[in-house]
Amino acid sequence: MADLILHHYVTSPFSEKVRLILGVKKLPWKSVFIPAIMPKPDVLELTGGYRKTPFLQIGADMYCDSALIADVLEHLQPESTLYPEPEKGMSRILAQWADTTLFWAAMAWNLQPRGAAEVFATAPPEAARAFGEDRGKMTTGNMTRLRPGDATSAYKSYLRRLSDMLDDKPYLLGEVPCIADFSAYHPLWYTRRIEAVKGILDLTPAVLDWMDRIAAIGHGTPDRFSADDAIAAAQAATPASLLSDSTFQDDHGIPLGSAVSLRAESFGLEETAGTLIAASRMHYTLERTTDRVGTVHVHFPRIGYVLKLREPS
The missing domain is CATH 3.40.30.110 (Glutaredoxin)
Structure with a gap:
């Protein structure tokens, strides 16, 4: 191949x-x-x-x-299947939610002014403007854009719900990671990269422990x-x-x-x-x-x- x-x-x-x-x-x-x-x-x-x-x-x-x-x-x-039975359908539906609803709430939180200031701190002033213009061209005029306050409320709720799912198991749907775990992880991974905004994750220690388990998988070679x-x-x-x-x-x-x-x-x-x-x-x-x-x-x-x-x- x-x-x-x-x-x-x-x-x-x-x-x-x-x-x-x-x-x-x-x-x-x-x-x-x-x-x-x-x-x-x-x-x-x-x-x-x-x-x-x-x-x-x-x-x-x-x-x-x-x-x-x-x-x-x-x-x-x-x-190491991404779609384990009998939760195959559930894993796909949860992954789709995470890749869309969770992702956009997380990114609105991540790139609020203090987060964006850190992300672009070492870049020239025009870099943040170019990034914003580039992403603006990728969206429709009627795409919902969460304001920081609304994103904060939604993101906190979503993190609590993920935490609830981890009360009695190491991964979102069971004993091994599935597509739902990888889809829910990546927007939170971005949050954790930004010192100015990553404190929101401290409200859900179970989520942080789960993130450590996912991160330990690594990228291979x-x-x-x-x-x-x-x-x-x-x-x-x-x-x-x-x-x-x-x-x-x-x-x-x-x-x-x-x-x-x-x-x-x-x-x-x-x-x-x-x-x-x-x-x-x-x-x-x-x-x-x-x-x-x-x-x-x-x-x-x-x-x-x-x-x-x-x-x-």
């Missing part, structure tokens, strides 16, 4: 989620560091428009969104890889999807072979254009060809993404 290549940056919360999953699965991987904000020319060359972090490359296949990446890693290494090496790997490979749910599920009246675009529902609105070659119950796949990378397949989870037929040019 081709190398697992994770395109990420150090302080990306969703990248931390995937790095830990790679660690618990004990899978070797290549590390390509990418910019935190645009421009990201090498990223867009591989994905065709998707610019959120991280994405996983395996040869000429690009897997977008941490939810789909988790499914791919589960397929590659079923041991990644090898550094360059963006040029990753592009060369894509160019040398033939797409070969590891996604097994291949039965066509048509919920849009868009047949396979159509020229389409895909984008996230509410955050990361840049479209990826291509030919629709898979639309299963779990994922979409677009085929794209460029001079620099050749033919690649770009994969997205079905939940959280908008599929549209492209207008003839």
Whole structure:
């Protein structure tokens, strides 16, 4: 099998989620560091428009969104399963809540003025402005943005509820970590990195102990890889999807072979254009060809993404 290549940056919360999953699965991987904000020319060359972090490359296949990446890693290494029975459905639902509702409450708390001041303390003044402008371009006009006071109330409540889940077990749903643990951990991990705001975690000691258990998993042993090496790997490979749910599920009246675009529902609105070659119950796949990378397949989870037929040019 081709190398697992994770395109990420150090302080990306969703990248931390995937790095830990790679660690618990004990899978070797290549590390390509990418910019935190645009421009990201090498990223867009591989994905065709998707610019959120991280994405996983395996040869000429690009897997977008941490939810789909988790499914791919589960397929590659079923041991230390992310979706244990009989809580498989519960783990997925809790993970989706954590990746959305919990994440946005945590980030509103984390990047309140005193948190943001610390995060950008060693950066030039224009860095904070550029980051804010970049993230602003990724959101819809009607996306709910929690104010610091509201975020504080919500975040405290969510931390207490997580603590309640840990009263009689080491992980959120049992004796071993599952996808819910990794999804709930990463926004709290970001909080813990910021001295000015991390004190909120002290209100829930059980959560801190759980975080220590998750952190101890580690990231495995990644090898550094360059963006040029990753592009060369894509160019040398033939797409070969590891996604097994291949039965066509048509919920849009868009047949396979159509020229389409895909984008996230509410955050990361840049479209990826291509030919629709898979639309299963779990994922979409677009085929794209460029001079620099050749033919690649770009994969997205079905939940959280908008599929549209492209207008003839």
